[in-house]
Amino acid sequence: xxxxxxxxxxxxxxxxxxxxxxxxxxxxxxxxxxxxxxxxxxxxxxxxxxxxxxxxxxxxxxxxxxxxxxxxxxxxxxxxxxxxxxxxxxxxxxxxxxxxxxxxxxxxxxxxxxxxxxxxxxxxxxxxxxxxxxxxxxxxxxxxxxxxxxxx
Numbered sequence: 240x241x242x243x244x245x246x247x248x249x250x251x252x253x254x255x256x257x258x259x260x261x262x263x264x265x266x267x268x269x270x271x272x273x274x275x276x277x278x279x280x281x282x283x284x285x286x287x288x289x290x291x292x293x294x295x296x297x298x299x300x301x302x303x304x305x306x307x308x309x310x311x312x313x314x315x316x317x318x319x320x321x322x323x324x325x326x327x328x329x330x331x332x333x334x335x336x337x338x339x340x341x342x343x344x345x346x347x348x349x350x351x352x353x354x355x356x357x358x359x360x361x362x363x364x365x366x367x368x369x370x371x372x373x374x375x376x377x378x379x380x381x382x383x384x385x386x387x388x389x390x391x
Contacts, residue, residue, distance in 0.1 A: 259276070260377070280304070289378070303379070315387060330365050335369065341371060352367060
């Protein structure tokens with residue numbers, strides 16, 4: 240089954256790939272890998288802002304991370320033409336805008352990780368980092384970047 244068919248079966252609609260907000264490109268393809276720049280937490284077309292442990296719930300943080308994952312997929316599709324070129328999700332890096340006492344960053348970033356497994360199956364299993372940071376661009380709650388292996 241193609242990834243497009245799988246997305247349709249799962250009821251997943253990808254957002255429009257967002258334009259960069261600074262001096263970078265969304266995706267760089269080099270040496271059989273696609274490096275996806277950090278994607279911020281868009282949920283239903285709106286930036287999900289705030290800090291975990293302060294004014295964003297764990298559930299909303301997970302939704303924010305899933306939104307980052309959806310934008311990663313949208314950026315990959317825009318850059319590659321088809322998500323069927325994805326051989327494997329190699330690594331995700333998750334950054335969670337959180338208070339010093341918030342320690343559930345791994346649970347938050349599961350929102351993006353679980354999406355990759357849902358969409359790509361076994362090929363969606365990946366290495367990962369999930370870290371807390373004191374602030375993120377535009378005041379968003381979560382940012383996720385990715386490294387993806389491409390089929391020849």
